[in-house]
Amino acid sequence: MADEKISTPLLDELEKGPWPSFVREIKSAAQTSPMARDLLGQLELSYEEKVGHWKHGGIVGVRGYGGGVIGRYSDVPEKFPNVAHFHTLRVNQPAGWFYTSQALRTLCDIWERHGSGLTNMHGSTGDIIFLGTKTDELEPTFSELTQAGFDLGGSGSDMRTPSACVGPARCEWACYDTLKLCYDITMEYQDELHRPAFPYKFKIKCAGCPNDCVASIARADLSIIGIWKDDIQQDDEAVAEYVANGLDIQADVVERCPTRCMQWDGKKLTINNRDCVRCMHCINVMPKALRPGKERGAVLLLGAKAPIIQGAILSSVLIPFVPEEELFDTVKELLSRVWEFWDEYGMNRERVGELIQRVGMANFLDAIGLDPVPEMVSHPRDNPYVFYKVDEEQSEQ
Amino acid sequence: MADEKISTPLLDELEKGPWPSFVREIKSAAQTSPMARDLLGQLELSYEEKVGHWKHGGIVGVRGYGGGVIGRYSDVPEKFPNVAHFHTLRVNQPAGWFYTSQALRTLCDIWERHGSGLTNMHGSTGDIIFLGTKTDELEPTFSELTQAGFDLGGSGSDMRTPSACVGPARCEWACYDTLKLCYDITMEYQDELHRPAFPYKFKIKCAGCPNDCVASIARADLSIIGIWKDDIQQDDEAVAEYVANGLDIQADVVERCPTRCMQWDGKKLTINNRDCVRCMHCINVMPKALRPGKERGAVLLLGAKAPIIQGAILSSVLIPFVPEEELFDTVKELLSRVWEFWDEYGMNRERVGELIQRVGMANFLDAIGLDPVPEMVSHPRDNPYVFYKVDEEQSEQ
């Protein structure tokens, strides 16, 4: 270890204050890692100059994989030779981000041996991020990881690492087994995860209920969100208990219901389940008294992405309800059709959501063999620019 | 009059039934007009063949005017020579569509002498429509009309005939004098009305309150809609009277208020006027008890149009409030700036609403010299594609 002192007056300011400090973390790693030490130096330079000092990517990786590593090079390697290369490995997290202390230590040991000793727990897609190492260390890191039972996640134009909310492991509202589905999908598509062959990235996130604790509707090309079909389970005694404990049920529940489908007569709560849109609010407020129904499954929504290029998209409903038992098979079937169409018609760097908007939902449905249902739209079209298919229709008549 | 009988078995079907029949009207005119008679014949042909029999327009008009006449020629003139020409005159209605029986008879006499004797009372823009005559009759009709105090309305790429709701003449909610403003604008812009010189049509409609009884927000490039600024005038006794007479004030008023800014405690109605969006609903339900405030004026909204070409547009807020006294001057000032910009930058057949969307509202505001205010939008942008003007800003700093 070089014990030359780097002065970081600007970054030092970020060790002050009550919130845990990332600077402290880098310094901590710097005690044992020259890479972390040079990262600190380069970061201080960025803080001085108000500009980043990383060069544009570069293709590096482990043998046989096209994804899982983000290449990164310093644009001031002469000053900070230990971060001349500073590639990141994306390690596929266990579903739900559960660990044993043993597993954590194993990861730390591998990374201390081969990299900067810095991580993100976790990246925005959900991976364990091993933050920064040299090209030569990639393969050894990978080898030790797989020996320890870990594998890389996605990057580039592949299926990205799927993730899941804590679901049935600790949440009473999970309408399907998010951890199992996430795991099964990850295993089913190891090839798609490791060998980029798509027009662009494809993300999958599993949320157990409409609260969507993994932000799937905003951040996943395929958002799998738990939902129920029958009536909300209601325990009137528990309702009374909440009220007795001071809940203003009229103001905080009934009047906040988006469909106003509840009534409270001072004693009894009545839900018109036919009008309920399963928004979760009333359940969220009174978890002991109200629970999702018993006929459970998931909604499949497609297309979310960040703004680049055509503007941000939220996923939209494709299949309003799939019973839990059929979920894995339906997702597989759907993915094979969607991917086939996307592979053939998707333009370079066109996400599925953009493709749908470009070709039109109806054409997309045709292509993947799904019938249109009104649940797919918030409302039917309001412009009269209809591409009528007259021949078909006339033959129908 | 030719007394040859035309057989119209299909149209005859439309004389049956309780709703007043337009076929009866055409037949009535046909008793005195060969044009109406041939119209009947040609229309029967259309009903048989399920297709119109009019040729595409043609430029005809009265001397010195570019608008006010819609040219129309039959594509089966050999069969129906009396509608070989069948041009329509658009006669500018009196504001609010008020008439004396005398005025109506004068119009009838003129039209019986020179045309088919058929009218629309009124056209969708608001004009008195004289439905069908020959080219030679246009000028004489016009001459008699002006002698009687009437003039033509708009057509083509000009300012179209403005119209107004009944307003202060019979409505307790008029927040400004719709009839006067409509009349003043019409007189001010006679040249723009009669001599098309714009990129496309420009419509103005005056509605006295947000109920918008002339559909201005959907159908006028400039929608002038009355509104008030201060509190709703409230008469508690009259409220009590409505309730005593059976009004379910909680369900029909309080719960239908879009902002939920009212409260009814069983005795007293309280309006949180700060949150009221002046939707009119509560006033509509209890006209005797609630009235618009006293500080009155209008919102100016710009841009409505039908779908062709870029999709339908509703007018949107440009100036949230103009006091009634300043209305005419503000409208004139605004129109001069809007028209100047449109004249210069509008493409052929581009309505103002489309122009704004093409150049962007902010640039449009710059061009007409208005400051942006949040009332103009339902919400600020959600995409990060901002055209920053860095130089200006830095010089500000």
Next chain:
Amino acid sequence: MATEATKRLTDIGPPHYEKFLPPIIKRNYGKWLYHERLAPGVMCHVAESGEKLYTVRAGSPRLLSVHTIRKIADLADKYCNGYVRFTSRNNIEFLLEDPSKIEDLKKDLQALGFPVGGTNNAISNVVHTQGWVHCHSAATDASGLVKSVMDALYERFTHEDLPAKLRLAVACCLNMCGAVHCSDIAILGVHRRPPRILHDLLPKVCEIPTVVASCPTGAIRARTVDGKQTVEVIEQQCMYCGNCYTVCPAMPLNNPQTDGVSIWVGGKVSNARSKPRFSKLAIPYLPNNPPRWPEVVEAVVKIVDVYAKHARKYERMGEWIDRIGWPRFFELTGIPFTRYHIDDFKHAGLTYNRSTHLKF
């Protein structure tokens, strides 16, 4: 004509409205206090002065012969000192000072075939357009549709028994002359085949660049046919809007076999409660079946009936559908949901259901 050239009047504008205002209105202009509903088609406006003005509203076919207008003038003389007005939806309004005359006026109107009604929560007159009576663009007739539909909905005009106002409109082509695009129920004539191109005529009457530029989807390309400069239409890109025909007579879209009618629901104009909004597609296509368009009439009556039965008081069509959701609208009306209902124009993505808000 030439003899009077010096006296030729132009730009005089319309007559001043004050000439046509009844004295009671002049006296109370801008000073109305409130109004009351007396009966379908009859209302009373009370002024600050205490004076009362009675209005009787009658339906009209809008297309009126001068003979009929004279009869209206006669009634105005008989009951209203010669004053009368028309509404923004083409109804006729008689303005009375003396309420005792109302019943007689109603009888006279009835005798002339003019129904009294259209106020409050009734169906009012249908805003509509020219159709085969006077327009070259029409994919259907307007007046015939209105007559057929209003015969079936007559009682809804003469009774005020709907949950809220219900505004119908008819337009005979996508130009939509009228507030069709913001109606509770809109009937819209549609073409469904690309324009025919009259290659002989086109070079003579149309400017090719204008024609090419007119197409919202870019379906038109310049092309040479038999040595003539003309255009071609890429059929898959055409959605039959007719804008090319508007700028170029040599590209007609009329087609008796395939033209017809579409139905749109849930639009509104007023700012009452909810914001103004466009109508949405309910039925993509019904055949042109003159003289009485039975399929259209049946569909419209069905939608009105379902609405009347299920909507709550003060819920306009669109507000009712907001509450129950579109899936239920299609279920209750029995209208099939098809590929055509899903928007594929510019803002299509924003119409997709980007939430899990679902009813089962």
Next chain:
Amino acid sequence: MATEATKRLTDIGPPHYEKFLPPIIKRNYGKWLYHERLAPGVMCHVAESGEKLYTVRAGSPRLLSVHTIRKIADLADKYCNGYVRFTSRNNIEFLLEDPSKIEDLKKDLQALGFPVGGTNNAISNVVHTQGWVHCHSAATDASGLVKSVMDALYERFTHEDLPAKLRLAVACCLNMCGAVHCSDIAILGVHRRPPRILHDLLPKVCEIPTVVASCPTGAIRARTVDGKQTVEVIEQQCMYCGNCYTVCPAMPLNNPQTDGVSIWVGGKVSNARSKPRFSKLAIPYLPNNPPRWPEVVEAVVKIVDVYAKHARKYERMGEWIDRIGWPRFFELTGIPFTRYHIDDFKHAGLTYNRSTHLKF
């Protein structure tokens, strides 16, 4: 490496999650009945079996050194039989069977500098991105912003006293790695000048057609400079999105003078009550002022304070603004409304106020 070639493992996927589930979770998997909030950062989930699981949540900087992770592992051993999890917002959750250990755990966490909180109606951890620490695109640093802002909002993490959940996110460029676009408050790094074009490098490393096609506004044109095939950018058409740079390293946008930060508000992800929605622009630009970005901190704290004061219970940021209206949001926060707030991208027209719904 080569010596073990035959044993090289690939495509084994992540470890099975069951290996990492504490026994109490395995026993009650999918059989949780309800939960209760015990204190900020502490909750109790009750199973059908009657068993209770206690969760203690601690904030983390996300960027963790292996040394710190080992300390977390130690705590897991000491209190939770070695089990621990991370949340979707990068907090650390300790899962206890014995409630009597909670206070000790909290003390140990405190000692290590990890705040306990982030549950219920608190501000939770900030979803964020790489910034100057690891990304080439960054217009600002992410970790430094988070640290600065969370120092100021610390009490909002350790207390559950907001009207509803409030989700903050930071992204260092328009790629928005994270749910920035749907956050209650989002801090977004922005470039504000067009890319510089490295004409020497460009022909070597970029494909011109790909570069031209990458621009959402069509601002890039092929051009020859000094005999080299390269591109030019029409400056007025550029809105600094950086997409060209993503596909072509020879077009960097970084600019220390003009890069900075924008602030967005009112987005959400959950379907609770209202539908998921995008965040909207609040402040178009604040300067990059490292190390502590005082302008940004001040602005965010102000927005949070105003929200905390005015919103009603269970109103997320966007739902609160829905109720009070955007004009009042700008008034209450003192943020000026500028030309930049008015959308001018594809769906701009739909963001205009197409109604007379106005508050004065």
